[in-house]
Amino acid sequence: MAALEVDEQHPHNTLTITAKFAASVERVWEVYADPRQLERVWGPPGYPATIVEHSLTPGGGMHYFMTSPEGEKYYGGWTILAVEEPHRFSFDDFFADSDFNPAPGMPIGRCEYAFESAGTSTTATFTTTYESAEALRQVLAMGMEEGATLATNQVDDLLAA
Secondary structure, eight states, rough: OOOHHHHHHGTEEEEEEEESSSSSHHHHHHHHSHHHHHHHSOOTTTOOEEEEEEEOOOTOEEEEEEOTSOOOOEEHHHEEEEEEETTTEEEEEOOOOOOTOOOTTTOOOEEEEEEEEETTTEEEEEEEESSHHHHHHHHHHTTHHHHHHHHHHHHHHHHHH
């Protein structure tokens, strides 16, 4: 299992997942830079992601949907803020309607994904900060912590393939 630690910091409205992967920083970066690889790990098991648009460049973004086992689709997107290949990128992560417009009233997470070499492995730190403690509580109640942890743990299988 990749996920080493999950930390909910309610006073800071932040959810952080730290993981260690048995691959180089460059290889782990590829998982997030390549939409076909990212599809294989973005949704939790049973909720595969389909990436419709993917541009990992400042001002770019990603539009995707996850499909439930019952066939229901959940839409989302990223707006890329900064990229320092292969060590970090930041983005706003939002829930969306079927046209990939941000869903009104839903929390937007400010995310920073950082990758650091640890010998022959990579330590990844996935940090998401919400505007308020209420927004963090809302996504936690929706299962964000469990879903993100399950999704992160799929990266090991992809890297081993």
